Amino acid sequence: MNYNVNEKGYYGDFGGAYIPEMLYPNVEELRQNYIKVMQEPDFQKEFKELLKEYVGRPTPLYYAKRFSEKYGTKVYLKREDLCHTGAHKVNNTIGQILMAKRLGKNRIIAETGAGQHGVATATVCALMGLECIVYMGAIDIKRQAPNVARMKMLGATVVSAESGSKTLKDATNEAIRDWINNPTDTHYIIGSVVGPHPYPDMVARFQSVISEEVKKQLLEKEGRENPDYVVACVGGGSNAAGIFYHYLDKPEVGIIAVEAAGKGIHSGESAATSALGKEGIIHGSKTLLMQTDDGQITEPYSISAGLDYPGVGPMHAHLFRSGRGEFISVTDADAMQAGLDLCKLEGIIPAIESSHALAIFEDRKFRKDDVVVVNLSGRGDKDLNTYIEYFKLA
Amino acid sequence: MNRINKKLQEDKKLLSIYFTAGYPKLEDTVPVLEELVKSGVDMIEIGLPFSDPLADGPTIQESSTTALKNGMTTTKLFDQIKDIRKTVDIPLIVMGYFNPMLQYGVEKFCKACSEIGIDGLIMPDLPLAEYEEHYKATFEKYDLKMVFLITPQTSDKRIKQIDTASDGFIYMVSSASTTGKTSGFSNVQREYFERIDALNLKNPQIVGFGIKDEETFKAATKTAKGAIIGSAFIKMLTEKGIEGISSFIKSIRP
Numbered sequence: 001m002n003y004n005v006n007e008k009g010y011y012g013d014f015g016g017a018y019i020p021e022m023l024y025p026n027v028e029e030l031r032q033n034y035i036k037v038m039q040e041p042d043f044q045k046e047f048k049e050l051l052k053e054y055v056g057r058p059t060p061l062y063y064a065k066r067f068s069e070k071y072g073t074k075v076y077l078k079r080e081d082l083c084h085t086g087a088h089k090v091n092n093t094i095g096q097i098l099m100a101k102r103l104g105k106n107r108i109i110a111e112t113g114a115g116q117h118g119v120a121t122a123t124v125c126a127l128m129g130l131e132c133i134v135y136m137g138a139i140d141i142k143r144q145a146p147n148v149a150r151m152k153m154l155g156a157t158v159v160s161a162e163s164g165s166k167t168l169k170d171a172t173n174e175a176i177r178d179w180i181n182n183p184t185d186t187h188y189i190i191g192s193v194v195g196p197h198p199y200p201d202m203v204a205r206f207q208s209v210i211s212e213e214v215k216k217q218l219l220e221k222e223g224r225e226n227p228d229y230v231v232a233c234v235g236g237g238s239n240a241a242g243i244f245y246h247y248l249d250k251p252e253v254g255i256i257a258v259e260a261a262g263k264g265i266h267s268g269e270s271a272a273t274s275a276l277g278k279e280g281i282i283h284g285s286k287t288l289l290m291q292t293d294d295g296q297i298t299e300p301y302s303i304s305a306g307l308d309y310p311g312v313g314p315m316h317a318h319l320f321r322s323g324r325g326e327f328i329s330v331t332d333a334d335a336m337q338a339g340l341d342l343c344k345l346e347g348i349i350p351a352i353e354s355s356h357a358l359a360i361f362e363d364r365k366f367r368k369d370d371v372v373v374v375n376l377s378g379r380g381d382k383d384l385n386t387y388i389e390y391f392k393l394a
Numbered sequence: 395m396n397r398i399n400k401k402l403q404e405d406k407k408l409l410s411i412y413f414t415a416g417y418p419k420l421e422d423t424v425p426v427l428e429e430l431v432k433s434g435v436d437m438i439e440i441g442l443p444f445s446d447p448l449a450d451g452p453t454i455q456e457s458s459t460t461a462l463k464n465g466m467t468t469t470k471l472f473d474q475i476k477d478i479r480k481t482v483d484i485p486l487i488v489m490g491y492f493n494p495m496l497q498y499g500v501e502k503f504c505k506a507c508s509e510i511g512i513d514g515l516i517m518p519d520l521p522l523a524e525y526e527e528h529y530k531a532t533f534e535k536y537d538l539k540m541v542f543l544i545t546p547q548t549s550d551k552r553i554k555q556i557d558t559a560s561d562g563f564i565y566m567v568s569s570a571s572t573t574g575k576t577s578g579f580s581n582v583q584r585e586y587f588e589r590i591d592a593l594n595l596k597n598p599q600i601v602g603f604g605i606k607d608e609e610t611f612k613a614a615t616k617t618a619k620g621a622i623i624g625s626a627f628i629k630m631l632t633e634k635g636i637e638g639i640s641s642f643i644k645s646i647r648p
């Protein structure tokens with residue numbers, strides 16, 4: 001089976017470009033050019049240089065000794081938390097800003113939930129001297145004040161999305177509406193492997209640097225390129241796509257996707273899309289999404305704003321349906337505890353998103369000599385307030 | 395003959411109105427429809443509300459949110475309008491986003507429309523390629539005309555493809571925008587209207603987005619066959635209710 005995108009923009013049953021005609025010229029321009037542009041030597045050169053000199057890649061593949069001892073297996077952490085701006089999101093924004101420049105666009109828009117993608121976009125716009133407008137749900141603006149301030153310091157305009165439920169899905173709607181209203185000079189930097197084709201594939205390719213590095217690093221450390229498992233949290237699925245990418249066609253590598261169960265899958269407050277979602281259309285893509293029987297998109301919940309999305313990217317919907325991926329969901333409580341455990345065991349404060357991936361070891365048992373690589377997608381600085389409130393640390 | 399094709403043959407400029415089903419009150423769908431017909435409109439687009447209407451500006455978004463809160467669903471709409479053909483004989487089009495249709499079942503949806511006497515569908519996020527590959531046969535089986543959009547950015551080549559795929563009219567979006575922009579028409583729009591007119595398409599065009607009064611209606615229908623009013627109508631409905639419909643329609647086309 002093929003786990004990558006086909007020439008029509010589908011992963012199995014999922015993907016495509018279900019967009020209004022107003023977006024067609026922009027999306028089509030991108031579709032026709034993205035692979036060609038990415039393969040140009042000078043694009044590759046600039047992309048690699050920025051990832052090295054500006055983002056700080058390659059990020060370490062760190063053997064987590066005490067964490068491994070606790071769970072009786074060999075756990076490596078891919079340290080995306082050490083990227084400039086604090087998460088993997090910047091790999092994609094670097095790639096897309098270079099793409100936007102080559103397509104002649106001078107105005108950049110983005111959506112953001114927790115603010116990580118907004119900060120990563122504002123950062124690369126500052127770097128390139130381009131105008132930057134970030135849409136963010138009114139509720140998220142209140143929850144994520146430090147990231148709002150960071151975006152403003154970086155010169156971005158933050159626009160409050162006041163429609164619908166005023167969170168990530170609505171911020172995405174507003175960004176898409178902005179693009180409809182600005183059809184010639186604007187590029188939309190989507191923050192995950194979601195949206196109409198070619199976005200899921202383009203973002204996955206930019207994030208694939210993560211597994212490209214893991215292969216080399218693991219060869220040095222373990223004498224083999226392939227771990228037994230790769231594990232990542234899934235909001236839209238970009239950090240997961242990045243660490244799965246070069247292993248999709250390696251059946252000997254188990255793929256584990258971790259979703260946010262919120263207060264429990266059946267609590268009515270959850271973001272576990274594979275468990276609760278049905279096939280449908282969200283933000284221009286046919287995928288699994290949480291919705292009512294009538295096809296209205298419902299509001300997800302997770303303590304982690306980055307996982308608080310009612311869909312998953314079409315690649316992940318396909319990994320789920322085909323059985324290639326193992327999907328596990330983790331509650332707020334278990335994720336928070338796993339985050340705190342990592343602080344105490346390894347001296348690393350993880351983003352709450354990443355803590356979800358760390359939490360599976362309590363119940364999901366691995367063999368003693370299994371090599372398990374967990375994508376530590378981001379650092380926890382942005383989540384300090386949530387950690388403080390949750391554990392009454394202050 | 396399908397009512398849309400028949401209506402397009404009439405020797406006049408057509409006025410079509412969009413409204414959101416279940417707005418302002420859940421049970422207003424049929425009264426709004428009947429009042430519009432009484433006021434002399436030529437065609438009606440019944441909006442099936444969606445939680446995430448990407449192509450719509452604030453006015454239609456808010457009316458959709460209200461309609462959903464009121465309890466509007468696909469099943470409810472079909473039930474409300476099941477006897478509509480006893481009182482209404484102008485063309486009726488259902489306009490909505492693709493996901494609710496997909497959940498209802500595409501074939502089941504088409505069948506229900508056909509049993510009610512719906513003449514066509516506008517699904518802005520069901521693109522031409524997907525439609526032709528997967529859904530065209532079903533739409534045609536139930537004699538439902540799929541209406542496609544074009545915009546000032548649509549290439550001539552694609553407009554010709556859309557013209558070939560259409561049998562009815564082409565929905566000509568007046569400017570690069572979501573619904574409800576009310577800045578009026580500039581030379582850019584007038585040039586666009588003329589450019590499309592000069593293409594001599596087989597399907598007539600009906601202009602939508604940004605039509606709000608007599609002046610914009612006249613400007614849009616100088617070359618096009620008709621025009622669609624959505625946001626301006628919803629705004630009026632919010633302010634004046636069903637009683638305001640007939641004088642609103644008179645103000646557009648005295």
Ligand SMILES: Cc1ncc(COP(=O)(O)O)c(C=O)c1O
Binds near residue numbers: 089115191238307351
């Ligand atoms: C640290 C971190 N991890 C994961 C995610 C989830 O996004 P994705 O599933 O696209 O990796 C986010 C999103 O904000 C994030 O900030």
